[in-house]
Amino acid sequence: DDVKAYAAVDLGASSGRVMVGRVGPDSLELAEAHRFPNRPVRTSEGLRWDILSLYAGVLDGLRAAGAVTSGRLASVGIDSWAVDYGLLDADGALLGNPVHYRDARTEGVAEKVWATVPASELYASTGLQYAPFNTLYQLTAARDSVQLAHAERLLLIPDLLSYWLTGEQGTELTNASTTQLIDPRTRDWAYDIASRLGVDLGLFAPLRQPGDPAGVLRAEVVEEAGLSGPVPVTVVGSHDTASAVAAVPAVEERFAYICTGTWSLAGLELDAPVLSEASRAANFTNELGLDGTVRYLRNIMGLWLLQECVRAWGEPELGELLRGAARVPALRSVVDAGDATFLAPGRMPERIADACRGSGQPVPESRAEITRCILDSLALAHRRAVCDAQELAGHGADVVHIVGGGTRNALLCQLTADACGLPVVAGPTEAAALGNVLVQARAHGLVGDLAGMRRLLARTQPSTRYEPQGDTARWRAAQARLAGGR
Numbered sequence: 001d002d003v004k005a006y007a008a009v010d011l012g013a014s015s016g017r018v019m020v021g022r023v024g025p026d027s028l029e030l031a032e033a034h035r036f037p038n039r040p041v042r043t044s045e046g047l048r049w050d051i052l053s054l055y056a057g058v059l060d061g062l063r064a065a066g067a068v069t070s071g072r073l074a075s076v077g078i079d080s081w082a083v084d085y086g087l088l089d090a091d092g093a094l095l096g097n098p099v100h101y102r103d104a105r106t107e108g109v110a111e112k113v114w115a116t117v118p119a120s121e122l123y124a125s126t127g128l129q130y131a132p133f134n135t136l137y138q139l140t141a142a143r144d145s146v147q148l149a150h151a152e153r154l155l156l157i158p159d160l161l162s163y164w165l166t167g168e169q170g171t172e173l174t175n176a177s178t179t180q181l182i183d184p185r186t187r188d189w190a191y192d193i194a195s196r197l198g199v200d201l202g203l204f205a206p207l208r209q210p211g212d213p214a215g216v217l218r219a220e221v222v223e224e225a226g227l228s229g230p231v232p233v234t235v236v237g238s239h240d241t242a243s244a245v246a247a248v249p250a251v252e253e254r255f256a257y258i259c260t261g262t263w264s265l266a267g268l269e270l271d272a273p274v275l276s277e278a279s280r281a282a283n284f285t286n287e288l289g290l291d292g293t294v295r296y297l298r299n300i301m302g303l304w305l306l307q308e309c310v311r312a313w314g315e316p317e318l319g320e321l322l323r324g325a326a327r328v329p330a331l332r333s334v335v336d337a338g339d340a341t342f343l344a345p346g347r348m349p350e351r352i353a354d355a356c357r358g359s360g361q362p363v364p365e366s367r368a369e370i371t372r373c374i375l376d377s378l379a380l381a382h383r384r385a386v387c388d389a390q391e392l393a394g395h396g397a398d399v400v401h402i403v404g405g406g407t408r409n410a411l412l413c414q415l416t417a418d419a420c421g422l423p424v425v426a427g428p429t430e431a432a433a434l435g436n437v438l439v440q441a442r443a444h445g446l447v448g449d450l451a452g453m454r455r456l457l458a459r460t461q462p463s464t465r466y467e468p469q470g471d472t473a474r475w476r477a478a479q480a481r482l483a484g485g486r
Ligand code: ADP
Pocket: 011, 012, 013, 014, 015, 260, 261, 262, 263, 303, 304, 306, 307, 318, 319, 404, 405, 406, 408, 409, 410
C-alpha cells in the first residue's frame, strides 16, 4: 500500500492537537485524532505553561492516532508556538515550568540589551522584529536566576517534547530563528551577537533542519500508545508558523499570507531577508522557513483579542457573537491590533474600550460591538501588514491566502479581502498540521519540493474564495483615525 500515515503534533497557544495525515502519491487527507486545551497557569512566580499536561495530551493523542491507524505510524512530527523553552539540568531533568511568552518578566529588558548592542545593529544581524518575548530578551531577563545558573541545556518547546519522546536532543532551525540568536543570511547562529550579550550558545543542542531524523519513539511511549515500533520522529518546521506557511496552497501566484489563530502573522515568503532600517522601523520580522525561504511578516495580536473577551464574558458561544458582530455597522471604531499593549492577559473588553476612547472614537459597549471592533481592527491590521510588506520587500501580491483557525470566521475573511482590496483564499484550517505532515512525507520520499507540496494541497484541500467588496478608501480613512495617523 503506498498510502502512509503520519502523526502531526501541533501545539497552539489555545489548543493542542494530534492529527493523522494520510499521504499517497496524489492524495492527502487529514483527520483529528485528539484535541486538548492549552491552559497556561498563573503561579506565584508568574505565567507558566502547563508542560506536563501538554505532554500528557501528546501521549493521549499518539494513542488515539495509533487506534485509527492499526498502530502503524510511518513517523511523528512536532510543532508548536515559538520562542519559549525549557531548561534542563546536568541529569537532563526539566528545571521548572517553561515561562509563558506573555509573562511580565521581559518588561524593560530590551533597553538593557540595546545598551550593549544597539537595536539597529541587532536587527541588521538577526532580522528579527522587536517583541518583548524574543528568546534573547527572556534569557536576559533570567540572567541572574538560579535556574539558568544550573541549566546545562536549553530546548525550545517542540524540541523538549521531542526529547521526552525519543531521548534525543536538537535545535530545529525555523524555530531557532525566533530566538533572535540566528543570522538569517547564514542560517546559523549569530555568534558575535551572542558573545557580546553573554549568551552561552553551548546551552543549545546542535541545529537540525526540517526533514532530518529526530530519533525513534522510546519503547515505553510505543507501548503506552499501542503502536507497533520502531516509530521514527522526523524534524519538521517545528515553529507552527513555519509549518503553516509551508501549507499555504499557492500555485504559481504572487501571494501574501495571513496565518490566523491566537496570532495573525501576515506577510510574504521571500528568498532573502530584508534587513533595512525601514523594515526595522515597520517592525517586520525575517523568520526562517523551509528550503531556504524567509517568512517576512508582522505579528498582529490576532484572535487573542477575541479569545480574551470571550473568557471575560464567561465563554458565550462564538457563532452567536459573530452573528451579532455581522449586524453592527462597519468601522465605527478601531484599535491598533499590532499594539503590544494587548499582549498580557486580562480585562480585554475594558482595554479595547479604553483604546477607542483614547483615540477619540465611539466606545463599543455591547458584546456584538466589541466583537465587531476586534474584527474590523484585525482586518485593518491585516491590510497594513500586507501593504507594508509588499512595499518594503519590493515584491507584489495578487491574492491573500488565509490559513489557520481564523479561516472558520467568514466575517473576518471577507473584511480582510475588503480591507486589502485583494481576493482572499481561505484554507486550510489546520495548515500547521498539514505542513508538519508534508515535511515528514517528503523526508520519506513521498512528495516533492515546496511547490509540489503546495500543488498537492491545492488539489486536495478545500478552500473558500472571498472577493473584495466596497472601496478601500474607508479602510484608509479608518487607518488614519488611529493614533499617529499611520
Ligand atoms: P492556535 O493554534 O493559536 O491555538 P487556532 O488556529 O486553533 O489557534 O485558532 C483558534 C481560533 O480560531 C479561535 O480563537 C477562534 O477565534 C477561531 N475559531 C475556532 N473555531 C471557530 C468557529 N467555529 N467559528 C469561528 N471561529 C472559530
